[in-house]
Amino acid sequence: MFDKNIILLIIFILLIIFYFVIRLGAGKKKDIDDSKHLTTYLKGVRILIIILGVVGVILWFFI
Numbered sequence: 176m177f178d179k180n181i182i183l184l185i186i187f188i189l190l191i192i193f194y195f196v197i198r199l200g201a202g203k204k205k206d207i208d209d210s211k212h213l214t215t216y217l218k219g220v221r222i223l224i225i226i227l228g229v230v231g232v233i234l235w236f237f238i
Contacts (some may be wrong), residue, residue: 186228186231186235194224201202201217
């Protein structure tokens with residue numbers, strides 16, 4: 176199986192990929208800056224990813 180540190184690295188890589196896929200799907204930077212809805216949406220996505228990262232770290236301690 177994977178080492179404990181590799182599992183943590185995989186979790187963070189997946190979260191970063193998740194963010195970039197959503198960010199690219201939201202549109203161009205100019206569109207995001209002009210739209211309050213997209214800005215709020217991406218802020219919510221960042222909060223969700225932070226929560227998932229914290230949960231991942233907490234679970235990682237119990238491995």
